[in-house]
Structures are given as C-alpha cells and as structure tokens.
Amino acid sequence: MKPMHLSDAPGKVSLPPFIEERDSQTLLAASPLLTVENLCLTRGESLILDHVSFSLRRGATLGLVGESGAGKSTIALALIGLLRPPEVGLGGSFALDGTGELADATDATWLGLRGRRVAMIFQDAAAALNPCFTIGRQIMTPLRRIMGLGRSAARERAIELLESVGLNDAPARLSAYPHQLSGGMQQRVMIAIALSSDPDLLLADEPTSALDVTIQAQIIRLILDETRRRRASCIFVLHDLALASQCCDEIVVLYGGQVVETGPSRVVLEAPMHPYTQALKGCVLELDTEALTPLPSGAPSFASKTPGCRFADRCPRALGKCAAVKPPLAETRGRKLACWNPL
C-alpha cells in the first residue's frame, strides 16, 4: 500500500521551515525501512566494505560521507543489487522492510525490487540517461513495465512527473533527447525517472556534484520535498559535510570501508568524537574560515590488511593499540563510535 500518490498533492506545496517539519514527520514514522548488518564486500583479496551496519527509518534521510575510496558509492550500488556475486563477494545481511534477506537475493528478486522499492539517482545524469532515446521514452519505460500503465496513461503520468520536478513545458520535453537539456534539467529528469514507480528508498549518489551551486540548492530541495511527500526514505552519498548537515537526519561517516561514526547528524557533526569526523569537518570551507587544518595525505588502501583501525596511520590521536586491534562500533553519547581514543 503506497502511502501517498503524486496526484494527491499536485503542484508545489509551500512548506514550513523544513527542519521542524521533517523532525515531526520522522517521529511519526519510526519503523525501520532498511537494516544493514555487518555488510562486507570483497573484490578479489581486497575488503572494500568492512562490517558496515546502519539502519534507516521510514521517511528519514541518511547521508553516507567520507573521502573518495571510503566505499560510499559501493554501499549504494550494493543496496540496489548492482554489485553482487560473482563479481564481488558479499557477506553479512541487509533487508528492506517486508523483503527477505537481500545479500543473497536472486536476479528475479531484484527485478521485482528495483524501481518498485529502491531507485537510484546517479551522479552524472548526462551519462546515466541514454543518449539514443527521448526523455519521454526513458521515463515511460518504467511506468509501463513496472507500474503496468498503458501507453496514454503512461504519457499522462510522465508529464505529471516532469512537471512535479519543475520541468516547464513538459509535453514538449517528452520528445527531447538528453543532450538538448541542461545539466540541471537532465538531473531533474533522472529524479523523475527514479520517482516514477514510487520507491520506498531513494539512493542519491552525489546528485549535485556536477552542478552549479544555485542549481544544487534546487535539486537537493526537490529530492527532499518529493521524498517527504511520499514518505519515502532517502540515502544521500555526499562528500560535503556542510551539505550533509543540511539535508540528512542521520549520518554515517565512512573511512576505508569501515563505519567510524554514525548517529543523528546534529549530534555527530556538531560535536564529532571520532578524529576522522573532526578532521573532515576541519576541511570544510565556510565563508568565515580563517585557516584550514588539512589532513595529512594518504588515502586508505583496501589492500592493507591492518587488523586495527584503518585511519590509524593518519590519525593525530593514534595510540599503540589502534593499529593492532579494531575498535568496535559502540554506543557513546547519542551516537555509535569506533575509536579507542575519541575526542
């Protein structure tokens, strides 16, 4: 049973200041939609994801943050079943509310889930849209195949969707090819395609990193508005902590495929306890930043077989045991933290 349909709330709804509204709504819907437990992903000898655990409530937004190579996109691809054995090795478990275990799900199971329950917005809309087909064809395909609509119903719904993501002159846009649209418009089309089959979980992999700042604000706002309206959940993959603090309820900080700190974004980002979270925060430029405190270079290597914390060799607070014993992810002051020597 879908909680709300697009046509129930046509046009733009003016929303009260969004943080308050979101908080009240997440309180109403606190059942977990997604649970990920000890997810491990291996590629050859390398351990790309190392016992990643988190859960996501219905209606909440979660941000996966970290440097490149932290495994953010890998998690997103695994959650939509695009990284599966035999290409990679999967261990642990993850499941959506109402589905069985998905770590070893079959092709048939995924075909039933992709689009219907989980949809993805990719980073590079220009590359994700097929240049050979019109926008209309690309948005109507899931409507017809997944939602089972007829040709004219699909067309109507496509126009409705394109209008809801702020594309003006939608009927004419149906026959446009991706290259005829600007980057922001392409990203809107991809959001419309992702939303077309009313998924419960939307995965947005750096949806705005190729866009201008004013367009970035529009797109983030659009994703938040649309997911909230459908009471869907959203996972953002981001590298900008400031942006993450603005659009995510929960945050998962990843380093080298390990979760180092996770919890409500206010708690984690206002007073980070893991030295890595603190260091990432120190790299964010704000308008009044006087001096940056860059991390020493040396991105984590997946080949490293260090038994301990992967951040230890860059960490200013590392102790002797950090490199030897992996710290457990334990509940500390309103968050979960994996560190032997927290701030």
Place this chain on the structure above:
Amino acid sequence: MSASVLFRLLDVQKAYDIRRATGPLAWGATGSLKALDGVRLMLDAGESMAIVGESGSGKTTLLRVLLGLTQPSDGRALFREKDIASLRGPDRDQFCREVAMIYQDARGSLNPRMRIFDLVAEPLDHHGLCTPATRHDRVAALLSRVGLPAEMMTRYVSALSGGQLRRVAIARALASEPSVLVADEAVSGLDVSTQAQILTLLRELQREMGLALLFITHDLGVAAYLCDRIAVMYLGRIVETGTTREVLKSPAHPYTRALLNASPRFFAPISDPLPGEVPSPIDLPPGCRFAGRCTRSQADCHATEPALTPTSPSRAFACFHPLPTAERSAVEPAGGQRSASH
C-alpha cells in the same frame, strides 16, 4: 599610471557570431552570443582576486582574453599597460614567463608521456632559467616547494593521484618565476581533504612569494579563503565587485545574495533556491540579465541595463534595486546558530 598594475581590462567585450537553425528555413540565421560584455577589471601586483560565477557566466572567456588566447571584439585588455593580444617578440616572451596558468583538469594538462621531472623542467628550459648544472636542483626545489618528495621525479602522470597532479601543475606554473598565477577551478573535483591541502599550499605560496593570484571558481568559500577581492559575474557581466570580506558580508546585488544562500553551511536550513537557470546568452532581451530570476526586479530592470556603479573606491555593483544595507547585514538565521555552536 602605477607600474604595479598587471592586468587592466577596459570595457572588454567578446561576442561570438553564431549560426543556428531555429526552423526548417532558418539555416543561416545569425545571432550574437555576448560571452563578455563591458568587463572592467584591474589586478595589481601581489593582489589576489576571485572571479565567481556559475557556468555560462563568461569566466572561461575572460580567462582566454587575459591569456591572450582570444582577441576581445571590443575594448582593450592590457598587461603592464600593453595590449595582450598584440604582444610580440620579447614582450610576448616576458608575458608568457610572468603569467602562469593552472588548469582545471590537471591530468589533461600534463603530457602523459613525460616524466614529472621533464614536465617541471620544461618551462625552465623554455625560458632559459637554469643551467644544465642547476637543472636537477631547481626541479627538486620546486617539487619540495609544493610538498612532493623528490622520488616523484621519475614517475609518470598516470602513477600520481589527483592531489599530487595538482601539485605538479602548481610546480610547473611556479617554474617560470611568474608574477601572477591564473587558476581556473584549480580545486574543483577534489576530495575535501585534498582540496584543503591544495588551498593551504596556494595561500602559503601567494603570501610568501608575493604572487598575484587570479582565481576562477564557483565556490564562494574558496574565494573567501584565498582572495582579497572578488568579482561576481553573471552572463558575461560583472554584477558586483569589491573586497571579498565586504561583498560576502553585505552583498548588494541580489545575485550575490542568492549565491551566498545557496552555498552549503552547517545546519542552515536549505534556503529557497533561486528559480530557473542561467538563460541562454544568445540575443539577450534588453534590461538587467538577472531580472528574470530576481525577486526584487521591477519594471525598470526589464527596460534598461544597470551599469556597474562604484559606491566606494573598493566597491561597485550593477543593480537598480540593491539590497538595502539593513537587510544585507541581517545575517541568515543559520549564521547565528552556527557561531553559537562553536
């Protein structure tokens, strides 16, 4: 005129004639794309200036004019009071030595078939800045200046990470002992941690070597961190300019305000985004270019184009209805929240 002025742009205009097909019989119809329109700019020795704007604002065309790669269709672009595009002979050599460029795509700007040593030594050889005996030491000194170990010299571009390549590009730019560094989005596309390292390096270099810096970016945070002055561009025109501190603290032009609102800040609610996108620069309607997206636009905005008017020696903006001073200084609620949290 002061001898310390490096770049001076006097009402530079660059229009491209374009042919387009708007219908079956419209082949050959021409239009004009004004990539730059009446740009005035001055860069003194040792000064740092940020050019900020979204895509389509003419930043790259401005850069090409500054480097003498594009001849302005109107107005003059001067380097040390000489017309850039008509520099010849020794003047041209001196220009090439004094103006160093850091490109956006570091990997694409470095020859993959050359070792790092040869890449950094190339400008030294070209400008005759070292003897065969000192060549190795100069390259080693340059690499250590940008924080790269000497063993990098024998590597190829493909073996280096994105951050390391930016450092090589900076070393190469510094090799010709320039007086001004021109950087085009030199830190975009990097991880925040790498970006922080490169920005710290650039600021250090600029302060220690007294380099002038012209930094093209879309990120106001980067502009605020590196540059004393800022010029905000929109569709080929400078809409607001002044000291970075002043402009970002109390923007007068609604576009500057919108850019500020759109930049992510910790725990600030996402502000109402600016509607629409940057319109096409082909055959623009009369009036202010920003009027169509502006919340403060009135009838006169659509009729005549506001000129860039100085309000103080260091400040100018092009707007008929600038944000009132009271509203400008009223920092967004988030600003207060954030400083409270620190």
